[in-house]
Amino acid sequence: TQLLEQSPQFLSIQEGENLTVYCNSSSVFSSLQWYRQEPGEGPVLLVTVVTGGEVKKLKRLTFQFGDARKDSSLHITAAQPGDTGLYLCAGVIQGAQKLVFGQGTRLTINP
Amino acid sequence: EAQVTQNPRYLITVTGKKLTVTCSQNMNHEYMSWYRQDPGLGLRQIYYSMNVEVTDKGDVPEGYKVSRKEKRNFPLILESPSPNQTSLYFCATGTGTGGWGEQFFGPGTRLTVL
Numbered sequence: 001t002q003l004l005e006q007s008p009q010f011l012s013i014q015e016g017e018n019l020t021v022y023c024n025s026s027s028v029f030s031s032l033q034w035y036r037q038e039p040g041e042g043p044v045l046l047v048t049v050v051t052g053g054e055v056k057k058l059k060r061l062t063f064q065f066g067d068a069r070k071d072s073s074l075h076i077t078a079a080q081p082g083d084t085g086l087y088l089c090a091g092v093i094q095g096a097q098k099l100v101f102g103q104g105t106r107l108t109i110n111p
Numbered sequence: 112e113a114q115v116t117q118n119p120r121y122l123i124t125v126t127g128k129k130l131t132v133t134c135s136q137n138m139n140h141e142y143m144s145w146y147r148q149d150p151g152l153g154l155r156q157i158y159y160s161m162n163v164e165v166t167d168k169g170d171v172p173e174g175y176k177v178s179r180k181e182k183r184n185f186p187l188i189l190e191s192p193s194p195n196q197t198s199l200y201f202c203a204t205g206t207g208t209g210g211w212g213e214q215f216f217g218p219g220t221r222l223t224v225l
Contacts, residue, residue: 009151033213042115042201042216043154088153092211099211101146103153 003027004091004102012108015081021074021105023089030094032072034063037086037104069094079109113138115217117202123223124192132187132220134202142210143185144169145177147198148219154201160185161210192224 007022023032031050035043047056049065049072056063060083062075072091076083089102115136124130136143144159146169156169160179174196176188189196200220206212 004153006153031211035214040218042203042219043214044216045213048213090154090214097209097211099156099205099214101154103151 003093003100004089006087006089006102006105008105009103010106010108012110013079014110016078019076019079019107021076021087021107022071023073023091023102024071025091026070027091027096028069028094029091030069032065032069032089032091034072034074035088035090037088039085043086043088076107079107081109081111083107084109113215115202115204115215117200117217117220119220120218121221123225125225126193127191130189130192130222132189132200132202132222134185134187134217135183136185136202136204136215137183138204138215139182140204140206140210140215141182142205143179144203144205144210144214145175145185145187146201146203147171148201149198157187157200159210192222194224196222197224198222 005024033048034046037043047063052067052069054065060077064073087105118133141162145157146154148154155171157175158177160166166177202217203214205214
């Protein structure tokens with residue numbers, strides 16, 4: 001059973017479109033991280049959110065932490081081919097002293 | 112340059128032949144861990160280490176061993192590899208409380224066990 005469920009698992013869209021990736025759980029997280037992984041490399045941290053309702057922006061990427069700290073979303077505006085990659089969410093379960101990863105969303109942006 | 116290095120990057124071996132994947136970091140982080148990545152399953156933690164001489168099992172430790180004799184190195188040992196250990200392996204260091212802050216990953220080792 002996956003503690004963090006990401007959806008969709010695969011997404012292929014055209015350049016210029018907008019998209020949202022979701023990361024959901026029944027557990028409460030004290031913090032949540034988003035990583036991007038490109039082929040042949042390890043994941044690289046994009047952002048960490050720690051406060052319920054928090055919104056962080058990184059250029060065309062907007063990250064939101066749910067009010068109850070059980071879910072998060074990543075929204076990309078005007079997607080570009082350089083956004084192609086595997087996006088992973090990871091959360092620290094409150095009280096469990098553990099970092100868990102979602103299964104990832106493989107995003108392909110077609111020119 | 113701050114980095115995590117792994118060797119080898121690619122390895123094809125046969126069932127039962129002991130192997131070691133090395134991991135080294137130059138960031139002076141106390142927390143290190145090993146993950147395996149399989150399609151549809153994401154990253155699953157194999158073992159982690161909070162400090163020198165302290166190691167603990169992660170979610171999928173069966174068939175693996177680790178050691179942490181010095182801060183910078185955290186090798187992963189497969190005493191008798193089996194085909195179900197074919198996977199992409201990542202070593203990582205962690206920052207913050209308990210090592211659960213930002214994770215810094217190595218480039219990965221793709222292992223095939225025939």
